[in-house]
Amino acid sequence: MSVSVLVVDDSPMARKMLIKALPPSWDVTITQASNGIEALAAYRTGTVDVMFLDLTMPEMDGYQVLETLRKEDLNCLVIVVSADIQPGAQQRVRQLGAIAFVKKPVKPADVQSVLKEYGILV
Amino acid sequence: MSAVILTDEQREALQEITNVGMGQAGASIATILNEFVHLSVPKIFILRADEISPSIVSLVGDAEVSAVRQAFHGAFRGEAIVIYRNQSHTDIADLMGYDPDVDTVEEYELILDVTNILVGACLGGVAEQIRADIGFSAPSIMAEHIPAGRLISPDEVGSAWALFVEVNFALEGRSFACHLIALMPEEEILAVGKALDWFMETL
Numbered sequence: 001m002s003v004s005v006l007v008v009d010d011s012p013m014a015r016k017m018l019i020k021a022l023p024p025s026w027d028v029t030i031t032q033a034s035n036g037i038e039a040l041a042a043y044r045t046g047t048v049d050v051m052f053l054d055l056t057m058p059e060m061d062g063y064q065v066l067e068t069l070r071k072e073d074l075n076c077l078v079i080v081v082s083a084d085i086q087p088g089a090q091q092r093v094r095q096l097g098a099i100a101f102v103k104k105p106v107k108p109a110d111v112q113s114v115l116k117e118y119g120i121l122v
Numbered sequence: 123m124s125a126v127i128l129t130d131e132q133r134e135a136l137q138e139i140t141n142v143g144m145g146q147a148g149a150s151i152a153t154i155l156n157e158f159v160h161l162s163v164p165k166i167f168i169l170r171a172d173e174i175s176p177s178i179v180s181l182v183g184d185a186e187v188s189a190v191r192q193a194f195h196g197a198f199r200g201e202a203i204v205i206y207r208n209q210s211h212t213d214i215a216d217l218m219g220y221d222p223d224v225d226t227v228e229e230y231e232l233i234l235d236v237t238n239i240l241v242g243a244c245l246g247g248v249a250e251q252i253r254a255d256i257g258f259s260a261p262s263i264m265a266e267h268i269p270a271g272r273l274i275s276p277d278e279v280g281s282a283w284a285l286f287v288e289v290n291f292a293l294e295g296r297s298f299a300c301h302l303i304a305l306m307p308e309e310e311i312l313a314v315g316k317a318l319d320w321f322m323e324t325l
Contacts, residue, residue, distance in 0.1 A: 086159060105251060
């Protein structure tokens with residue numbers, strides 16, 4: 001069955017780069033959101049399995065999305081994709097419930113290894 | 123008007139590429155200062171020469187600032203300016219374990235070092251992504267304790283239009299905040315646009 005993937009980033013180019021970095025063999029249905037508010041709206045439809053989440057965004061940033069998801073009984077796997085590569089940022093998002101952190105610019109190999117590590121991709 | 127010089131698509135790409143450069147710069151100073159650096163979305167503007175000073179004021183407020191400039195050259199030519207709110211010097215000195223009554227010379231050496239790291243990581247990161255080679259001159263003190271509105275005058279800009287790239291760094295729980303702006307003259311904007319088109323084609 002196809003996996004429902006939500007790609008959240010304010011930059012259309014960054015979303016495109018992430019989508020291109022997904023393993024070609026992975027059977028996915030992709031939805032996109034350009035800020036945290038749109039991301040939560042998509043999440044609340046209840047069909048998101050895996051969320052790729054940017055941190056630095058206008059309206060509502062990635063940290064706020066993670067906090068809200070935690071309050072709402074987090075029910076999808078969140079992989080943070082960010083240019084904010086300071087160790088403190090990685091620690092914080094893991095504490096907030098993200099399963100993994102992928103550095104921008106995104107490399108296909110990094111996405112693949114995260115998906116394999118968590119058994120999302122067999 | 124500005125859309126004539128850089129398309130929306132090019133501007134959006136530059137913003138995301140700058141975001142990655144900013145992240146690298148933020149990580150460098152987070153490590154050096156051992157603090158969490160708060161980053162915000164970078165902004166890209168194309169401004170008339172006389173709009174630059176007001177834009178700086180709206181960015182940093184009307185407070186007194188000090189600033190360091192550092193030129194870059196190679197595939198693109200321009201100048202990076204890092205603007206420090208005044209208390210920020212003392213904050214850096216303190217974070218780096220200097221004596222509270224550190225003398226001014228040492229304080230300025232510190233902000234020259236911090237500038238060099240920020241500019242090198244941020245603009246170096248931008249250039250690397252679009253596979254452009256740029257080099258940097260040594261940073262120098264541009265102004266000490268002057269009102270933000272007097273930092274740059276329109277005739278200093280040297281072109282009718284300039285690309286204004288704005289990146290902000292702030293430390294959590296500290297007053298330290300600095301702003302990196304990169305100014306590039308009109309004729310360079312076209313070269314940046316071409317490099318961005320090439321970059322987007324490779325995606």
